[in-house]
Amino acid sequence: MNRVIILGSGAAAGVPTISDGWGRCNPKNPKNYRSRAGIYVEIDGNKFLIDTSADLRNQLIKNNIINLDAVFYTHTHADHIMGIDDLRALNYHIYEISGMNKPKTKNVLNIYATADHIKEIRHRFDYVLVDEKSPEITHRPQLAPNVISYGQELCFAKTQVVPLEFSGHPIPTTGYAFNQGELVIIPDYKIIPAQTLNYLQQINVNVLIMPLTSVSECLYHAGMDIDLHYINIIQPQRVIFTHLGPDCDYDAVQKLCPPNVVPAFDDMLIEL
Numbered sequence: 001m002n003r004v005i006i007l008g009s010g011a012a013a014g015v016p017t018i019s020d021g022w023g024r025c026n027p028k029n030p031k032n033y034r035s036r037a038g039i040y041v042e043i044d045g046n047k048f049l050i051d052t053s054a055d056l057r058n059q060l061i062k063n064n065i066i067n068l069d070a071v072f073y074t075h076t077h078a079d080h081i082m083g084i085d086d087l088r089a090l091n092y093h094i095y096e097i098s099g100m101n102k103p104k105t106k107n108v109l110n111i112y113a114t115a116d117h118i119k120e121i122r123h124r125f126d127y128v129l130v131d132e133k134s135p136e137i138t139h140r141p142q143l144a145p146n147v148i149s150y151g152q153e154l155c156f157a158k159t160q161v162v163p164l165e166f167s168g169h170p171i172p173t174t175g176y177a178f179n180q181g182e183l184v185i186i187p188d189y190k191i192i193p194a195q196t197l198n199y200l201q202q203i204n205v206n207v208l209i210m211p212l213t214s215v216s217e218c219l220y221h222a223g224m225d226i227d228l229h230y231i232n233i234i235q236p237q238r239v240i241f242t243h244l245g246p247d248c249d250y251d252a253v254q255k256l257c258p259p260n261v262v263p264a265f266d267d268m269l270i271e272l
């Protein structure tokens with residue numbers, strides 16, 4: 001069964017936030033308790049992680065995820081990357097199942113991002129990349145960096161993954177389309193560039209996961225009006241709003257949504 005788990009449905013501050021508490025969210029609704037953004041995708045037997053949330057450790061434990069084939073990064077804002085060190089536990093697991101006599105390169109976990117974001121990961125976390133220091137089983141992650149380009153298809157056995165460019169942040173962010181629209185994940189964004197929008201109109205989008213960081217648009221993020229504008233153009237079967245900020249109360253957002261759109265919550269399971 002192909003499936004997605006929304007590991008973290010929150011934006012950068014999570015909900016409740018440290019300084020402003022629950023914002024407009026009803027604290028009595030457990031769906032309003034949100035960890036930082038992360039998505040797990042299981043498709044054609046492949047296991048993918050989208051971003052390494054600042055809350056990654058708890059998310060992987062809660063959902064019993066101990067094995068991955070690849071990690072795809074949308075961008076390197078802190079909420080999407082600060083859990084990168086927790087990947088060391090998955091490196092240990094790869095080491096155990098690969099056996100002592102296998103080459104040590106078997107232990108690495110492949111990560112994928114654009115050149116700008118790989119550069120940023122190297123700048124902030126140089127010790128996690130295996131091309132920087134010799135691979136060995138120590139107390140650090142062992143990640144193999146793979147540079148991706150927009151529109152350039154990646155293949156994982158039967159699964160096709162196309163990285164897509166989005167605008168609105170100081171540097172472009174990366175979305176991912178799996179198997180010609182079986183699943184499309186839109187990252188933090190404010191504008192969908194024409195090339196990406198054309199592609200999304202050409203394929204049949206089954207499940208679209210996109211951010212609703214705040215109900216009204218803000219400097220770096222689209223709001224409800226912009227999201228609905230693009231949903232109307234892309235015409236997906238189903239939409240899940242995630243990356244929900246403290247002004248996005250679950251029930252209030254649901255009331256604003258068309259029938260095929262639902263807000264996410266932590267540990268939400270989506271069957272494709």
Ligand SMILES: [Zn+2]
Nearest residue numbers: 012077079188
């Ligand atoms: Zn974010």
Ligand SMILES: [Zn+2]
Nearest residue numbers: 075077169188
């Ligand atoms: Zn961001």
